[in-house]
Amino acid sequence: MDEWAVKLSDVRKTYRTGPIEVPALRGVTLSIAAGEFAATAGPSGSGKTTLLNIIGGLDRADNGEIWVAGQNLQILSSGDLAHVRLQRIGFVFQTYNLLPVLTALENAEFTLLLQGMPARKRRARVEKLFSEIGLAGLEDRRPAELSGGQQQRVAVARAMVTEPALILADEPTANLDSASAIALLDVMEQLNRTTRTTFLFSTHDPQVMERAHRLIRLRDGQIVSDNTRNSQTAAVA
Amino acid sequence: MLTALALGLGLALLLVSLGLLDGGHEQTIADGVRFGPGHVVVQAKGYQDSGSDELLLPALDVANIENFLQTGNIRHVVRGISPRLLATGLMSTSASSAGVKIVGVIPEDDRAVSLIPQRMVEGTYLSSNDKLSGVVVGDELARKLELKIGSKAVLMTQSLRPSGAATANGDGDEMQSTLLRVSGIFRTGIQGIDANMIYLPLPAAQALLGVTGDQVTQVTLLLAQEGDSPMVARALRKQLAGEPVEVLTWRESLPMLAQILGLDHAFNYVMNGVILAMVGLGILNTILMRVLERRYEFGVSKALGLRPRQLALMVIGESLALTAISLVLGLALGLSVQHYFATAGLDLRWVFKAGLPPALVFDPILYSRLSADRIVWSVSIVFAMATIISFYPALKAAQTDLPDALKVV
Numbered sequence: 001m002d003e004w005a006v007k008l009s010d011v012r013k014t015y016r017t018g019p020i021e022v023p024a025l026r027g028v029t030l031s032i033a034a035g036e037f038a039a040t041a042g043p044s045g046s047g048k049t050t051l052l053n054i055i056g057g058l059d060r061a062d063n064g065e066i067w068v069a070g071q072n073l074q075i076l077s078s079g080d081l082a083h084v085r086l087q088r089i090g091f092v093f094q095t096y097n098l099l100p101v102l103t104a105l106e107n108a109e110f111t112l113l114l115q116g117m118p119a120r121k122r123r124a125r126v127e128k129l130f131s132e133i134g135l136a137g138l139e140d141r142r143p144a145e146l147s148g149g150q151q152q153r154v155a156v157a158r159a160m161v162t163e164p165a166l167i168l169a170d171e172p173t174a175n176l177d178s179a180s181a182i183a184l185l186d187v188m189e190q191l192n193r194t195t196r197t198t199f200l201f202s203t204h205d206p207q208v209m210e211r212a213h214r215l216i217r218l219r220d221g222q223i224v225s226d227n228t229r230n231s232q233t234a235a236v237a
Numbered sequence: 238m239l240t241a242l243a244l245g246l247g248l249a250l251l252l253v254s255l256g257l258l259d260g261g262h263e264q265t266i267a268d269g270v271r272f273g274p275g276h277v278v279v280q281a282k283g284y285q286d287s288g289s290d291e292l293l294l295p296a297l298d299v300a301n302i303e304n305f306l307q308t309g310n311i312r313h314v315v316r317g318i319s320p321r322l323l324a325t326g327l328m329s330t331s332a333s334s335a336g337v338k339i340v341g342v343i344p345e346d347d348r349a350v351s352l353i354p355q356r357m358v359e360g361t362y363l364s365s366n367d368k369l370s371g372v373v374v375g376d377e378l379a380r381k382l383e384l385k386i387g388s389k390a391v392l393m394t395q396s397l398r399p400s401g402a403a404t405a406n407g408d409g410d411e412m413q414s415t416l417l418r419v420s421g422i423f424r425t426g427i428q429g430i431d432a433n434m435i436y437l438p439l440p441a442a443q444a445l446l447g448v449t450g451d452q453v454t455q456v457t458l459l460l461a462q463e464g465d466s467p468m469v470a471r472a473l474r475k476q477l478a479g480e481p482v483e484v485l486t487w488r489e490s491l492p493m494l495a496q497i498l499g500l501d502h503a504f505n506y507v508m509n510g511v512i513l514a515m516v517g518l519g520i521l522n523t524i525l526m527r528v529l530e531r532r533y534e535f536g537v538s539k540a541l542g543l544r545p546r547q548l549a550l551m552v553i554g555e556s557l558a559l560t561a562i563s564l565v566l567g568l569a570l571g572l573s574v575q576h577y578f579a580t581a582g583l584d585l586r587w588v589f590k591a592g593l594p595p596a597l598v599f600d601p602i603l604y605s606r607l608s609a610d611r612i613v614w615s616v617s618i619v620f621a622m623a624t625i626i627s628f629y630p631a632l633k634a635a636q637t638d639l640p641d642a643l644k645v646v
Contacts, residue, residue, distance in 0.1 A: 087542070095644075
């Protein structure tokens with residue numbers, strides 16, 4: 001595994017709507033080591049989601065270098081970016097983004113299907129993961145038949161099942177009640193501990209901020225503080 | 238499902254349209270050649286252009302043609318051979334007179350080639366046992382000359398023998414006449430035939446016209462299949478090389494019919510193209526709408542690692558599966574309707590209440606005919622169209638914008 005899961009250098013992104021320009025990221029430089037359990041926080045419009053989208057290869061930066069799992073995303077084609085997402089990155093979205101026509105198990109195994117894994121192996125791996133994160137017995141339910149917390153855990157299973165180097169979770173607890181949020185964080189923290197998978201959250205949620213081992217605060221597209229739980233060191237970009 | 242139905246309906250329309258077109262053409266050709274000069278005609282060189290009554294086939298050539306057509310493989314494709322003597326004349330009764338086209342035939346031979354014997358509405362067709370004075374006329378001519386079965390009429394024509402020679406019925410004058418008795422009246426529905434043509438036994442016609450030996454104007458051939466016409470014509474041309482004759486297929490002897498059918502073909506291809514284009518645009522719209530409706534699904538799939546090319550192939554694959562279902566539906570519907578029109582026919586007599594146009598050889602009941610080639614061609618065209626149409630929606634799917642497409646609406 002690379003020493004750095006994510007390495008950004010002077011990343012800039014501006015959204016343009018006609019003549020209006022809205023800068024979302026203004027020169028972000030950041031490194032996240034492999035196995036970290038980190039979170040970005042900040043007010044709405046501070047650039048948290050944009051930062052995660054760019055790290056995840058869902059969006060492209062206007063400027064700067066983005067290295068994820070040893071790959072320079074800025075020079076990759078959209079097809080190669082899809083390959084990196086499939087093989088190295090897992091996503092947990094605020095709105096779960098499960099496919100409504102698929103069952104919980106089918107949603108979770110979707111990425112394995114894209115990787116070409118045989119059906120029996122896929123099913124075995126998903127079922128094992130489901131039992132670990134408290135979804136056993138819910139395999140055949142469709143998203144509409146699951147609670148918000150259960151849907152988000154299916155999304156986590158979908159992100160985890162390929163054993164990616166990095167999981168990006170955009171406001172994963174935003175639509176959950178407090179108990180569900182704590183349960184979900186327990187699951188993710190345990191996975192981080194046992195698999196050494198790197199987690200990077202964007203969040204407003206104080207519970208997530210408390211649980212993160214490292215908290216990066218953004219404002220107006222810039223990093224304003226970067227604290228680890230042990231050192232409480234401020235590193236202003 | 239609606240898309241599948243639309244595409245299936247398009248194919249069904251195409252099959253029915255082509256079946257009626259081909260059936261109509263086949264019927265028109267079959268009727269045209271059997272009311273006219275057959276699939277292949279052999280006549281004196283220059284007759285096609287001049288129409289001169291004096292251009293006759295030498296008796297030796299007639300025998301040569303008949304012998305040749307009885308030999309080798311060619312005898313299997315020839316259904317009938319009818320030598321005919323053609324001339325123009327004037328038919329008169331006490332009521333009126335009219336210009337006529339005289340057709341002298343050997344009744345038994347002509348039955349195998351001509352449709353006239355099957356279109357008798359009164360009396361009977363000619364027979365070799367008839368007296369020489371028997372004649373068969375069209376119902377329009379019979380009405381004009383007030384002829385009934387057994388009525389007498391005088392037929393006057395110009396002798397084809399050299400001037401001054403004696404004829405069987407005359408005293409050597411060039412104008413000849415004979416008294417005929419109507420033995421049958423036919424109706425084809427084609428004004429040009431019903432008002433002008435008269436049929437009499439070949440010996441009677443030869444005697445009237447002063448034609449010596451077994452000379453005739455033409456030898457007409459009916460074949461088992463229209464498609465064999467060029468092959469038979471080629472064989473005859475080879476056999477008669479050096480003789481002062483012309484061998485024509487029906488396309489050459491009935492050029493106007495061939496042109497009308499060609500035009501009709503072209504028009505129908507354009508119409509079918511329009512039908513397909515309309516169906517195609519409908520399908521494009523539906524598939525495109527489906528792609529837009531599934532933007533979220535495509536966005537999630539793409540975010541999770543589905544490559545744009547895989548996404549495009551997925552849309553094309555789904556379209557092809559839909560097309561396959563449509564083709565099955567279209568074939569089932571199209572072939573069912575086609576079968577109905579092939580057996581019961583499409584009756585268009587209500588369109589032609591006032592009578593068929595004189596220049597058109599056309600049976601008003603259309604029977605659909607659809608060959609396996611046509612079915613394969615139609616299915617291939619619709620399949621190719623649906624495949625090509627799916628490319629654009631597939632491209633749109635591949636271009637699904639991330640991260641915008643992930644927003645839950």
